[in-house]
Amino acid sequence: xxxxxxxxxxxxxxxxxxxxxxxxxxxxxxxxxxxxxxxxxxxxxxxxxxxxxxxxxxxxxxxxxxxxxxxxxxxxxxxxxxxxxxxxxxxxxxxxxxxxxxxxxxxxxxxxxxxxxxxxxxxxxxxxxxxxxxxxxxxxxxxxxxxxxxxxxxxxxxxxxxxxxxxxxxxxxxxxxxxxxxxxxxxxxxxxxxxxxxxxxxxxxxxxxxxxxxxxxxxxxxxxxxxxxxxxxxxxxxxxxxxxxxxxxxxxxxxxxxxxxxxxxxxxxxxxxxxxxxxxxxxxxxxxxxxxxxxxxxxxxxxxxxxxxxxxxxxxxxxxxxxxxxxxxxxxxxxxxxxxxxxxxxxxxxxxxxxxxxxxxxxxxxxxxxxxxxxxxxxxxxxxxxxxxxxxxxxxxxxxxxxxxxxxxxxxxxxxxxxxxxxxxxxxxxxxxxxxxxxxxxxxxxxxxxxxxxxxxxxxxxxxxxxxxxxxxxxxxxxxxxxxxxxxxxxxxxxxxxxxxxxxxxxxxxxxxxxxxxxxxxxxxxxxxxxxxxxxxxxxxxxxxxxxxxxxxxxxxxxxxxxxxxxxxxxxxxx
Ligand code: SRM
Ligand code: SF4
Numbered sequence: 214x215x216x217x218x219x220x221x222x223x224x225x226x227x228x229x230x231x232x233x234x235x236x237x238x239x240x241x242x243x244x245x246x247x248x249x250x251x252x253x254x255x256x257x258x259x260x261x262x263x264x265x266x267x268x269x270x271x272x273x274x275x276x277x278x279x280x281x282x283x284x285x286x287x288x289x290x291x292x293x294x295x296x297x298x299x300x301x302x303x304x305x306x307x308x309x310x311x312x313x314x315x316x317x318x319x320x321x322x323x324x325x326x327x328x329x330x331x332x333x334x335x336x337x338x339x340x341x342x343x344x345x346x347x348x349x350x351x352x353x354x355x356x357x358x359x360x361x362x363x364x365x366x367x368x369x370x371x372x373x374x375x376x377x378x379x380x381x382x383x384x385x386x387x388x389x390x391x392x393x394x395x396x397x398x399x400x401x402x403x404x405x406x407x408x409x410x411x412x413x414x415x416x417x418x419x420x421x422x423x424x425x426x427x428x429x430x431x432x433x434x435x436x437x438x439x440x441x442x443x444x445x446x447x448x449x450x451x452x453x454x455x456x457x458x459x460x461x462x463x464x465x466x467x468x469x470x471x472x473x474x475x476x477x478x479x480x481x482x483x484x485x486x487x488x489x490x491x492x493x494x495x496x497x498x499x500x501x502x503x504x505x506x507x508x509x510x511x512x513x514x515x516x517x518x519x520x521x522x523x524x525x526x527x528x529x530x531x532x533x534x535x536x537x538x539x540x541x542x543x544x545x546x547x548x549x550x551x552x553x554x555x556x557x558x559x560x561x562x563x564x565x566x567x568x569x570x571x572x573x574x575x576x577x578x579x580x581x582x583x584x585x586x587x588x589x590x591x592x593x594x595x596x597x598x599x600x601x602x603x604x605x606x607x608x609x610x611x612x613x614x615x616x617x618x619x620x621x622x623x624x625x626x627x628x629x630x631x632x633x634x635x636x637x638x639x640x641x642x643x644x645x646x647x648x649x650x651x652x653x654x655x656x657x658x659x660x661x662x663x664x665x666x667x668x669x670x671x672x673x674x675x676x677x678x679x680x681x682x683x684x685x686x687x688x689x690x691x692x693x694x695x696x697x698x699x700x701x702x703x704x705x706x707x708x709x710x711x712x713x714x715x716x717x718x719x720x721x722x723x724x725x726x727x728x729x730x731x732x733x734x735x736x737x738x739x740x741x742x743x744x745x746x747x748x749x750x751x752x753x754x755x756x757x758x759x760x761x762x763x764x765x766x767x768x769x770x771x772x773x774x775x776x777x778x779x780x781x782x783x784x785x786x787x788x
Contacts, residue, residue: 219515222530227516235261236364236426241399241418242268250405256292256341268365268427269402270297270358271344274337276322278655293322294339295656296347297361301392302371302385302436303332303608305356307599310606312354314596320347326592327652328581328612330703331368331433332444333361337656348406359402364428366395366506370449372438373609375565375573375617383462384436384455387495391434391502397423422503422510429513430521432506433472436465442555442729444610445706447471447486450523451505456492456551460568464494466550469505469535470527473700476519477714484705484732485524485782490536491547504542508535528783555728558691559647560613563637564624571604572619574627576636577646580665581612586635594634601626611649643689644679648672649703653696653713660696662713667742668694674746681750682757690753690766691727694719705732708767709749714739721745723752724776726767732779733767734786 219226236242244265249258258266258273266273275290283290298313305313313334317326322338329335339347351357361368371388374381399418403409419425433449446452446468453465471487493501505523512530514521520529527535540546562577578591585592595614599606604618619627631637651657653664672692679688693707698720704710706729710722718741722733737748756769770776779785 221512221514222534224529226514229515230518232264232364232518233426233515235264239265241401241420241425242397243401243405246405250341250344255289257289258341264363266294267363268360268397269406270299270361271295272297272362274656274658276338276655277658277660292341293337293656294341294344296336296339296344296358297329297368298333298335298351298356298358299361299368299392300333300356300608301369302388303373303610304385305334305606305608307602307606309354309356310595310599312350313356314592314599316347316350317592320350323584324592325582325584326595328578328583328608328614330581330610330612330649330651330701332370332373332608332610333368334583334608335652337652345406345408349408352407357402359396362431364430364432365397365423366392366428366432366434368392370433370435370444370610372436372441372443372455373560373607373615374438374441374443375561375567375575375615377438377457377460378567378569378571379460380438380455380457380462383495384438387453387498388436390499391436394499394502395422395432395434395506397427422507424510426515428506428510429515430518432509432523434502437555439553440556442558443560445558445703445729446555447706447729447732448473448700448703449487450509451502452487453498453502454553456553462495464492464551465498466490466492466553467501467505467547469539470524470532472522472524473703473705474522475698475700475705477698477720479519480787482519483782483786484700485528486730486732488527488532489550490539491549492551493545493547497543497545500543500545501539504539507542508538512538555730557727558611558729560609560611560615562613562641562646564628567618569618570621571617572621572624574616574619574631574637575609576614576616576631577638577641578613578636579645580650580668582665589635591634591636594630594636597630597634598627598636601630642672642676643687644676644692645672647689648675648692648694650694651696651702657696659699660713661715662696662717662719664694664696664702664713671742671746675749678746678750678753682754684753684757691725707733708765708770709733711745717741719745721748723770724767724778727765731767731771732782732786734776734779736776 320343327335369388369392435444438455452468468487473484475482607615650664650668653660691708693704694711695702696713711719721737723736725733
């Protein structure tokens with residue numbers, strides 16, 4: 214047997230993938246990135262560095278709208294870098310925001326700040342000569358981009374709940390601790406991007422938790438505070454569901470093995486809900502987190518990246534076997550899960566009051582894109598808010614933003630700015646607030662169909678259908694669109710999920726629920742937006758006529774047999 218084959222619990226998984234070679238040879242993620250950055254011949258980074266920069270939170274992209282035109286002119290694609298910040302729980306201060314805002318103008322081609330479904334922001338369109346300037350600028354305000362992409366523990370999410378401010382404070386602290394616990398310790402990031410001095414060759418670097426070949430695949434962690442499931446736990450490898458007693462955080466139920474991506478036509482890939490392993494007291498959080506991460510590190514498939522995530526490891530080795538290994542490594546057993554219920558997911562747009570007596574303003578940002586639009590200078594509005602706000606901002610997992618901790622005497626001033634700049638707009642429908650899309654074209658290299666640019670007008674059409682069928686204005690359907698089956702906009706937890714198949718064509722999935730605990734199944738394959746609207750016209754009509762009181766659209770489609778329920782994703786999703 215080749216020494217390069219991976220064997221887990223006696224099972225031969227196959228030869229290690231090229232991604233494993235690349236990590237092993239990278240000298241703790243340095244590769245030859247520094248040389249590549251200095252090469253003026255191309256706007257790209259090349260060879261292994263294309264992948265290695267992802268470990269530092271960056272992607273090489275090009276503008277797909279002009280790719281063909283540039284090829285005709287015999288020019289290389291317009292290569293740019295996308296950068297994703299590490300912002301545990303989405304918390305960012307007004308001072309930091311002012312910097313982020315300024316550098317979007319100075320260093321990016323698009324001048325926008327894009328809030329993501331993982332509570333952080335991305336810059337798109339940075340030219341190679343500017344990339345170090347961006348890292349140094351972010352570093353000067355205490356922001357890094359380490360581990361926000363590639364085979365790392367990604368940005369740690371935490372419910373952006375404006376109501377339960379005390380528990381939120383504790384949960385946020387755990388999100389930060391978990392994020393820091395799983396950061397790489399080698400100094401490659403600082404050397405390559407911040408020009409820090411090279412470490413002495415006598416110092417032996419090692420990554421005690423991640424290991425020299427890091428994780429088999431991306432790894433995603435959340436902290437959720439019920440009844441809100443705004444972080445969508447079932448999209449994530451590891452989830453800590455907060456359990457409170459008398460308003461204090463006493464521990465977490467631990468959910469393992471969620472994930473949403475699949476590949477068209479490959480039934481060995483599928484979206485999967487996370488399994489509830491049981492309760493742990495709060496002081497054991499890091500021990501259990503580390504036990505889950507290292508079990509996945511050692512047992513995850515390093516031969517086939519398509520089946521490498523924790524969800525596939527659980528299904529391959531068995532949930533009980535995985536759980537027992539976690540207990541062994543954590544040095545303790547899971548207790549019986551404590552009762553909790555998720556009842557909703559969206560952000561409560563508008564003002565709310567926390568138990569700390571402060572005010573919280575949740576702003577709806579369509580698809581998370583912060584840019585000065587005609588009649589809606591959102592970016593300028595955010596700058597004006599940052600100039601006077603004394604609390605912090607929280608980016609939500611629904612691509613929105615909360616102005617958090619506003620004292621009563623500042624409420625009016627904040628609201629005035631928000632209204633004047635289109636950040637607060639009462640005419641936005643509940644349907645629009647509950648619709649979300651991934652980035653897709655023009656920057657995403659994997660997009661098969663439009664998503665962010667398609668959603669706004671599609672929502673207008675859906676609003677028309679809700680009106681036509683006389684549904685009350687507060688009614689809505691959780692609607693999500695992704696430009697491909699990777700699922701970045703989490704369509705696989707929507708009541709109506711569209712998954713890009715080809716330009717202008719999508720698979721239509723139905724049957725998710727409002728709390729985000731059910732995976733929607735494919736109803737129609739590869740249809741156009743017009744066909745989707747025609748299907749929805751019929752289905753929304755039935756829902757309006759025949760639904761039980763308060764019955765959500767997704768629940769209705771299941772109860773009436775329009776679509777089958779997905780119980781066990783691997784079995785039912787493709788049945
Ligand atoms: Fe994602 C890859 C954008 C959340 C599953 N995702 C990509 C890339 C980087 C394309 C690429 O690999 O070159 C996209 C960049 C587009 C662009 O131009 O910005 C991209 N993903 C996004 C964001 C920005 C979507 C958004 O509109 O907000 C989200 C950034 C999150 C962050 O801040 O870290 C984003 N991606 C997600 C989610 C949702 C979530 O985490 O809650 C998922 C599904 C959950 C899951 O992981 O199962 C997701 N993205 C993927 C996958 C499929 C992974 C897999 O298991 O196979 C890929 C492709 C890959 O990794 O090979 C991918
Ligand atoms: Fe790109 Fe696909 Fe993710 Fe959308 S779902 S951002 S198209 S990778």
